[in-house]
Amino acid sequence: MTKPRLDVAVSPEMQIVDVASALDRIGGDAELFQELAAIFIEDSPGLMAALQRSLTEGNLPRAEHYAHGLKGIAANVGGVRVESCARRIEQLLHSGELEPAADDAVTLAAELDRLLTTLAAHTAENAGRKA
Amino acid sequence: MGKILVVDDDRSTLHLIEHSLSKADAGLEIVTARSAEEGLARARESRPDVVLLDIMLPGASGLEVFQQFQEIERHLPVIYMTSGAGSHTAIEAIERGAFDYLAKPLRLTQLNEQILKALEFRRMMKVPVALSASEASGSDADLFVGRSPQMLEVFKSIGRVAKQNVTVLVRGESGSGKELVARALYQHSDRANKPFMAVNCAALPDTLLESELFGHEKGAFTGADRRRIGKFEQCNGGTIFLDEVGDMSALVQGKVLRLLQEQRFERVGGNETIATDVRLVAATNRPLEDMVEAGTFRADLLYRLNGVTIHILPLRERVEDIPLLLQYFLNRTRTELNKLEIKGISPEALEILQSYAWPGNVRELHSVVRQAVLKATGPVIIPDMLPAEVLGKPVTRSREPAASGLPDADLQGFIEQRLQCESTNLYAETLEMMERYLLTRVLRQTEGNQKQASEILGITRGKVRDRIAAFEISLDRTVGIREE
Numbered sequence: 001m002t003k004p005r006l007d008v009a010v011s012p013e014m015q016i017v018d019v020a021s022a023l024d025r026i027g028g029d030a031e032l033f034q035e036l037a038a039i040f041i042e043d044s045p046g047l048m049a050a051l052q053r054s055l056t057e058g059n060l061p062r063a064e065h066y067a068h069g070l071k072g073i074a075a076n077v078g079g080v081r082v083e084s085c086a087r088r089i090e091q092l093l094h095s096g097e098l099e100p101a102a103d104d105a106v107t108l109a110a111e112l113d114r115l116l117t118t119l120a121a122h123t124a125e126n127a128g129r130k131a
Numbered sequence: 132m133g134k135i136l137v138v139d140d141d142r143s144t145l146h147l148i149e150h151s152l153s154k155a156d157a158g159l160e161i162v163t164a165r166s167a168e169e170g171l172a173r174a175r176e177s178r179p180d181v182v183l184l185d186i187m188l189p190g191a192s193g194l195e196v197f198q199q200f201q202e203i204e205r206h207l208p209v210i211y212m213t214s215g216a217g218s219h220t221a222i223e224a225i226e227r228g229a230f231d232y233l234a235k236p237l238r239l240t241q242l243n244e245q246i247l248k249a250l251e252f253r254r255m256m257k258v259p260v261a262l263s264a265s266e267a268s269g270s271d272a273d274l275f276v277g278r279s280p281q282m283l284e285v286f287k288s289i290g291r292v293a294k295q296n297v298t299v300l301v302r303g304e305s306g307s308g309k310e311l312v313a314r315a316l317y318q319h320s321d322r323a324n325k326p327f328m329a330v331n332c333a334a335l336p337d338t339l340l341e342s343e344l345f346g347h348e349k350g351a352f353t354g355a356d357r358r359r360i361g362k363f364e365q366c367n368g369g370t371i372f373l374d375e376v377g378d379m380s381a382l383v384q385g386k387v388l389r390l391l392q393e394q395r396f397e398r399v400g401g402n403e404t405i406a407t408d409v410r411l412v413a414a415t416n417r418p419l420e421d422m423v424e425a426g427t428f429r430a431d432l433l434y435r436l437n438g439v440t441i442h443i444l445p446l447r448e449r450v451e452d453i454p455l456l457l458q459y460f461l462n463r464t465r466t467e468l469n470k471l472e473i474k475g476i477s478p479e480a481l482e483i484l485q486s487y488a489w490p491g492n493v494r495e496l497h498s499v500v501r502q503a504v505l506k507a508t509g510p511v512i513i514p515d516m517l518p519a520e521v522l523g524k525p526v527t528r529s530r531e532p533a534a535s536g537l538p539d540a541d542l543q544g545f546i547e548q549r550l551q552c553e554s555t556n557l558y559a560e561t562l563e564m565m566e567r568y569l570l571t572r573v574l575r576q577t578e579g580n581q582k583q584a585s586e587i588l589g590i591t592r593g594k595v596r597d598r599i600a601a602f603e604i605s606l607d608r609t610v611g612i613r614e615e
Contacts, residue, residue, distance in 0.1 A: 025236060026239050027240065035146060035150075036143050036146065043143070072141050072144065072214055072235060073141055073142075076141075076144065076147065076237075077143070
């Protein structure tokens with residue numbers, strides 16, 4: 001089992017959730033951000049599982065499709081680390097590099113966990129504020 | 132108003148778009164689809180006005196899908212959504228006729244802007260201009276109203292030149308119907324099944340106008356982060372309406388002239404020569420001949436544009452059209468605003484409306500009718516329901532220059548007032564108000580020196596000269612608005 005490479009796609013100074021940029025794109029609508037976060041929390045695990053399945057099966061086009069999908073939904077909620085990692089995987093698969101992509105998928109899974117935890121905390125915080 | 136079809140397999144993007152567009156315009160209907168197949172099926176059954184299409188849908192090639200949409204309806208505006216910056220496919224799609232593209236993650240202001248543009252494009256091409264009541268069988272046509280000898284001449288001219296592949300210059304005051312003439316020319320031409328696009332030269336600053344018309348290459352100027360296809364290229368084979376041609380900078384005038392002479396041009400910052408076949412309809416309310424003398428408009432360009440000219444007289448010079456127009460707009464407005472109890476206009480009100488000077492022409496008349504219908508409390512429009520300026524009452528607008536001799540500069544107050552008057556020309560009015568103050572103030576600073584003023588403002592001397600004349604700024608020892 002190969003170790004995850006030191007991933008250049010995700011560097012230490014990148015935030016887990018760049019809320020400011022996300023809000024800026026959606027006109028500062030905090031409620032909309034929460035809705036997008038909720039959709040992300042619901043849909044991303046399924047996409048990640050599908051990506052892992054396709055990688056195991058060696059189905060590059062499918063895997064590329066799921067990586068592309070994860071990249072897109074992460075971008076909408078400011079998940080820049082997941083976005084960057086998924087983009088890297090998408091590019092690797094596009095040029096036929098299955099092994100490196102599979103390696104990076106381990107990192108992606110870890111980043112996705114962090115993102116989901118952060119978003120859940122963010123949601124709870126805001127729900128608390130509203131109450 | 133309008134129906135938008137969004138095709139994307141990403142739920143959060145669909146949610147984002149639905150949220151943003153319904154907030155921007157409650158009248159918009161949004162239809163969604165999560166695959167190309169579903170998208171095409173929904174397009175066939177629901178006939179959208181605009182399609183927003185993700186370029187990477189599962190199992191479908193972006194360009195193929197685009198072509199399939201166009202087979203359902205030619206010139207259906209399709210806007211691509213792409214997550215790759217400078218995506219090759221997106222650019223290729225535009226070169227083949229896609230309306231534009233949006234980068235993901237979506238920025239809501241851009242999304243709304245693009246949708247508005249696409250809906251406007253649709254309106255211009257689709258809403259027919261009928262030249263007679265019998266032609267306007269559907270109530271959604273814009274009827275070109277008029278039975279004065281002058282308007283009949285206009286209709287005849289349109290009929291004569293529409294099918295010829297010649298440039299037409301439409302001349303008339305603001306609000307007199309120049310856009311309607313342009314659309315009528317287009318719809319009666321051999322290019323009626325090709326695109327029609329309009330550009331208002333007065334609405335864009337010089338560099339943006341050049342880019343809008345001719346496109347630009349990536350890096351051509353600050354903010355040009357991708358190649359852009361301009362209207363002349365996008366509208367190849369079609370018709371372009373250039374409104375307010377008098378407002379083009381010398382550089383743009385030169386490029387348009389070359390385009391008319393050689394059917395070729397380059398994008399801003401590019402060396403590739405592009406050929407295009409476009410029919411041009413231009414419009415102006417400016418005295419172009421005077422501008423040629425003043426050196427602000429090219430004589431050779433005027434010569435090229437002037438071949439066929441259609442003049443629309445101001446409303447006050449064709450008063451017999453007023454009752455017809457009132458009737459037409461009254462009918463439309465009472466239906467639009469659901470005030471069907473309104474039956475007509477009283478003889479006293481009609482007399483007042485016929486003797487008003489209508490500086491804003493037909494556009495103003497439409498606005499006045501609208502205001503009257505909104506105010507109406509009974510079935511008949513009476514003088515009381517007409518706005519102050521029509522009744523000849525002094526308008527409570529402080530247009531008198533302040534003691535300093537400088538014109539009014541309360542932007543907020545001005546806009547509020549005009550909004551209350553339900554202006555339908557607010558952009559041009561505010562621009563004029565801003566320019567009046569700005570030019571006067573800067574000229575005062577430079578003690579009337581136009582060269583210095585043009586340097587401070589960053590515009591051409593010709594434009595400064597132009598505005599001095601237009602606003603009647605007096606360059607005596609103290610610069611101020613002439614008191615006349």
